[in-house]
Amino acid sequence: MKNVLFLIFLFVVFFAKSSFALIEIDITRGNLNPLPVAVSPLYVESKSSEVLKELEAGSEISKIIETNLLRSGLFNPLEKDSFVQKPDIAHLKPRFEDWKLIKAQALITGKVKITDDKLRVEFRLWDVLAAKEIMALAFTTVPDNWRRVAHIITDKIYERLTGEEGYFDTRIIYVSEKGPKNRRIKKLAIMDQDGANTKYLTLGNELVLTPRFNPTNQMVTYMSYFRNLPRVYLLDIETGVQEVVGEFPGMTFAPRFSPDGKKIIMSFAKDGNSDIFTMNLETRVVERITEHPAIDTSPSYSPNGKYICFNSDRSGYQQIYTMRSDGSNVKRITFGQGIYGTPVWSPRGDLIAFTKMYKNRFYIGVMRIDGSGERLLTENYYQEAPSWSPNGRVLIFYRETKSGSQGEGFSATLWSIDLTGYNERLIETPTDGSDPSWSSLLSK
Amino acid sequence: MNKSIFLSVTFHIIIISLTAISFPYMIKKPIDLPPIISIELIQISDFTNIPYAPKAKKILEKIKKEKERVVSEQAPPKMVKKEKPDAIPLPKDAKKKKKIKTKKQNPKKIKSEIKQVSEFEKKELFDPDQIAALIDKSKVETAETMRKSDKLTQSQDKNFIASGLTLSEEDALKAQIFGCWSIPLGLPYNENLLVRIKLKLKTDGTVIKSEILDHVRMNTPGQGFYKVLAESALRAIRLCQPLRVPTTGYDRWKDLQLNFDANEMLKG
Numbered sequence: 039m040k041n042v043l044f045l046i047f048l049f050v051v052f053f054a055k056s057s058f059a060l061i062e063i064d065i066t067r068g069n070l071n072p073l074p075v076a077v078s079p080l081y082v083e084s085k086s087s088e089v090l091k092e093l094e095a096g097s098e099i100s101k102i103i104e105t106n107l108l109r110s111g112l113f114n115p116l117e118k119d120s121f122v123q124k125p126d127i128a129h130l131k132p133r134f135e136d137w138k139l140i141k142a143q144a145l146i147t148g149k150v151k152i153t154d155d156k157l158r159v160e161f162r163l164w165d166v167l168a169a170k171e172i173m174a175l176a177f178t179t180v181p182d183n184w185r186r187v188a189h190i191i192t193d194k195i196y197e198r199l200t201g202e203e204g205y206f207d208t209r210i211i212y213v214s215e216k217g218p219k220n221r222r223i224k225k226l227a228i229m230d231q232d233g234a235n236t237k238y239l240t241l242g243n244e245l246v247l248t249p250r251f252n253p254t255n256q257m258v259t260y261m262s263y264f265r266n267l268p269r270v271y272l273l274d275i276e277t278g279v280q281e282v283v284g285e286f287p288g289m290t291f292a293p294r295f296s297p298d299g300k301k302i303i304m305s306f307a308k309d310g311n312s313d314i315f316t317m318n319l320e321t322r323v324v325e326r327i328t329e330h331p332a333i334d335t336s337p338s339y340s341p342n343g344k345y346i347c348f349n350s351d352r353s354g355y356q357q358i359y360t361m362r363s364d365g366s367n368v369k370r371i372t373f374g375q376g377i378y379g380t381p382v383w384s385p386r387g388d389l390i391a392f393t394k395m396y397k398n399r400f401y402i403g404v405m406r407i408d409g410s411g412e413r414l415l416t417e418n419y420y421q422e423a424p425s426w427s428p429n430g431r432v433l434i435f436y437r438e439t440k441s442g443s444q445g446e447g448f449s450a451t452l453w454s455i456d457l458t459g460y461n462e463r464l465i466e467t468p469t470d471g472s473d474p475s476w477s478s479l480l481s482k
Numbered sequence: 483m484n485k486s487i488f489l490s491v492t493f494h495i496i497i498i499s500l501t502a503i504s505f506p507y508m509i510k511k512p513i514d515l516p517p518i519i520s521i522e523l524i525q526i527s528d529f530t531n532i533p534y535a536p537k538a539k540k541i542l543e544k545i546k547k548e549k550e551r552v553v554s555e556q557a558p559p560k561m562v563k564k565e566k567p568d569a570i571p572l573p574k575d576a577k578k579k580k581k582i583k584t585k586k587q588n589p590k591k592i593k594s595e596i597k598q599v600s601e602f603e604k605k606e607l608f609d610p611d612q613i614a615a616l617i618d619k620s621k622v623e624t625a626e627t628m629r630k631s632d633k634l635t636q637s638q639d640k641n642f643i644a645s646g647l648t649l650s651e652e653d654a655l656k657a658q659i660f661g662c663w664s665i666p667l668g669l670p671y672n673e674n675l676l677v678r679i680k681l682k683l684k685t686d687g688t689v690i691k692s693e694i695l696d697h698v699r700m701n702t703p704g705q706g707f708y709k710v711l712a713e714s715a716l717r718a719i720r721l722c723q724p725l726r727v728p729t730t731g732y733d734r735w736k737d738l739q740l741n742f743d744a745n746e747m748l749k750g
Contacts, residue, residue: 060680061647062739063655066746068663068718112667143664143717165713167720172713201710202668388671431668 070458072114073199074141076166077104079118080148080159081125095184096150099159102188103146103195105232106206109454110196110432111461116142129162134169142166144199148191157181161191163198173198185234190481205427206231209275209477210434211249211258212452214238215470219445226260228275231427231476233466239273248292248423251477253385254299258475259283261293270304272319283317284324291335292380297343303327305335305348314348314365327365338390339363340383340407347371347381347390347407358392360407371409376401380423383407386430389457393422393435402435404457415459428478432456434465436472647735651728658726663718665744666710673707675744677715685732687724692716695739715742 080096107113121128122136129147137145148161156178163173175194177187186207193204214227214236226239226246240246240262249260256275261268270283270293283293286306293304296316303316314327314337328334332352339346347360353370356377361368372378376396383390387407394401394414400421403414421437434454441448450472452465465471647655669675678695694700694716699708719725719740727735 060737060739061735062741063647063652065656065659065663065715065718065740065742067656067660068665068714068742068744068747069661070667070747071664073664143721165717167717168713197668199710200666200668201707202666429668 072112073143074116075107075113075144075146076116076121076137076140076142077107077118078121078123078125078128078145078147080150080161081129083149083151095152095157095159095181096148099150099184099188099191100146100148102185102232103192106189106192107195109232109461109463111456111458112196112200116140132164132166134164134166137164137166144195146191146195152181155181157184157187159184159187159191163195185230186480189230189232193479193481202431203429203479205429205432205476205479207479207481208428209251209480210452210465210474211239211251211260211275211477212436212467212471212474213246213249214467215450215472216242219441219448226258226273227467227469227471229467236468239275239278248473250292250294250475252295252299253297253428253478254295256477256480257295257299259293259295259302261291268306270302283319284322292337294338296339297341303337303339303346305337314346327363328361328368329365336380338382341385341387345383345407347383349379349381358390358409371405371407372412373409374412382424382426384426384430385428389430391424391426391433393424402433402455404433413459415455415457416453416462421453423473425475427454427476434474434476436474438472647728654726658722659718659740662722663742664714665747666707666714667748669707669711669744669748671745671748673705675707675711675748677708677712677742679712679715679719679740679742681719681725681738681740683725683727683736683738687727689719689723689725692719711742711744715740718742 077100079100082096104115108115120140122139123133125147127133128145129149132145132147143166145164145166146161147164148159150160151158157180158176158178160176161174162171164170165172173194175191177190179187189207192206196202196204196206208231209228210231211226211228214225216223216225223242224246225242226249227236228239229236239258245263247261247263249258251258258273258275260271260273262271263269267285269285271280272283273280283302286304291305291312293302295302300320301316301318303314305312305314308315308326311331312333312335313329314334316325316327317323318325327337327346328348328350330350330352332350334348334350334352337346337348344363345360346363347358349356349358351357352359356379357370358372358378358381359368359370371390372392374394376394378392378394380393381390382392384404389404390407391402391404394403399417400419401414401417402421402424403412405412415433418437419440421435424433424435426433432454433456434452436450436452439447439449450470452467452471452474453462454465455462465474676696680693680695681689682691684690694712696708697712699705700712702708725738727738
């Protein structure tokens with residue numbers, strides 16, 4: 039018996055060894071081309087009197103999804119004329135061969151229905167090559183919210199296909215500008231991230247500057263000059279309630295929220311010197327963070343709240359520094375040629391965006407938090423104030439054009455650029471715009 | 483007793499036959515074949531078509547002449563007189579003279595003239611009679627290189643013997659998949675971004691079955707990105723098929739494992 043067992047053992051050992059080993063091939067490269075996506079128009083189910091409204095909503099929602107995906111630079115929505123299958127059948131069961139034929143790798147189908155003044159939008163995301171559904175969701179809301187539904191759907195698709203949180207259901211607050219350069223009327227304005235739904239929050243009587251979103255809610259902080267005195271305001275976008283946080287004499291700059299939204303950090307001149315301070319919004323206690331004869335401005339918290347980046351001219355030129363949130367361990371992180379300013383810590387925590395001025399040109403760039411790996415994404419005559427999208431992939435900033443001696447030819451526009459530096463896009467606004475700030479996801 | 487002997491003999495026969503069946507792949511390995519060197523056979527005639535050969539010939543002739551000249555200058559009595567006209571040659575001086583003579587005869591001087599020839603021309607100056615020696619040298623060098631890069635060649639060796647895919651076959655397959663794989667850009671850089679997929683293939687390279695080896699990670703909390711990454715790898719395979727596999731040796735590559743690693747691309 040033992041011999042037999044030994045024989046079996048030998049058989050297993052020798053024959054297993056003599057078979058071919060599994061071939062292993064390492065794939066370490068791929069392409070970064072936009073993913074071809076087919077966004078089928080949303081199918082309208084009912085035959086009710088509301089059908090016209092539904093039809094419009096159906097096609098408009100699919101258009102917005104398509105535009106969002108295109109603007110992200112990561113997707114390539116295919117021409118609708120090339121679609122073979124009708125939306126209603128595609129939504130039930132797509133004929134994948136038809137979609138493969140037009141080189142689509144993902145397919146989005148959907149259905150719209152209005153019942154009892156409620157809009158119900160259903161969508162499905164299909165993996166064309168795997169011939170299977172990979173996501174299906176439905177939303178019910180008031181019909182006026184159809185744009186937000188489109189943005190939420192885009193966020194879900196984006197997240198499912200890239201592995202990264204979306205940034206489409208967000209808003210941007212900015213300073214709307216009108217009139218000649220020397221007599222600009224500046225109002226606080228808010229819009230969707232794609233430039234739609236602009237609303238003005240102030241009347242334009244006072245000069246408004248540097249609006250910034252609270253990362254945890256729909257609260258905004260901004261600066262305004264009232265009777266030539268700089269004031270820092272808090273504004274609740276949802277309720278419209280506004281309050282003065284404090285009056286700060288001298289030069290006051292760029293209030294910004296802490297990641298938990300409980301403090302604001304800013305720089306203002308105290309005893310003739312500009313330093314960085316925080317203010318607890320509950321207790322209104324002001325705490326000094328830096329104390330240096332140089333000018334320290336533009337502070338921005340890291341997402342974990344443990345560090346602050348800011349700019350200072352303590353080295354003789356304006357450069358970017360980091361420090362602990364208590365003001366200790368100050369380190370200079372930029373050593374390149376030119377002047378650096380407006381540092382903003384990425385919500386992902388891995389990068390710092392900045393404005394750089396070098397040889398009379400302005401650059402928007404990013405670098406690692408230790409100052410290494412500086413990458414200049416865009417260059418222009420004048421541009422500044424980058425603000426991160428909530429997922430840390432896109433930056434919004436503003437750009438000004440050169441004007442004549444009388445201010446003619448002047449314009450200020452909002453632009454976005456992604457981290458690759460290739461996907462730069464103008465954000466259309468009804469008036470000129472400056473100082474944009476990106477909100478966190480509304481549906482979070 | 484007889485039974486035991488019979489069992490023992492049977493057992494030994496089985497062992498020997500098993501060894502004979504299974505061991506050839508092991509026997510194959512130690513055979514140390516010399517590296518193949520391709521040699522072009524040409525007709526040697528008065529007018530050779532080897533470039534720079536006429537030039538080299540001229541140089542050789544010049545060297546030959548130089549040699550002759552040096553030899554002719556070996557014992558000019560005047561030269562000796564010039565050096566030390568009145569001196570009685572002491573043994574030391576005699577040695578010196580001898581040294582001078584040997585210097586003139588020294589082939590090193592001739593070599594320095596050869597050095598003036600360009601590197602390319604120098605290559606043409608090799609002695610055809612030394613081919614055997616060169617082959618032997620290259621053999622030694624190859625063996626040394628193999629020994630030195632033993633660690634590196636292990637994988638190549640594995641690919642060649644165990645997997646059976648040549649480097650060019652592997653490269654063709656890689657190049658095909660590189661073009662099909664759209665890497666999701668939102669992946670976290672500091673995570674393990676390796677997806678291992680085992681494939682079963684048809685003879686034409688069509689995928690019969692694909693299996694994600696670390697499928698447990700698909701549903702692990704905090705590893706949501708892995709699902710996205712794995713799906714992108716599967717999409718690449720589907721988009722690429724039929725895969726560019728060799729036309730022969732199906733048994734070797736019918737099972738294939740692709741290791742998709744996005745770390746390198748995303749970290750940059």
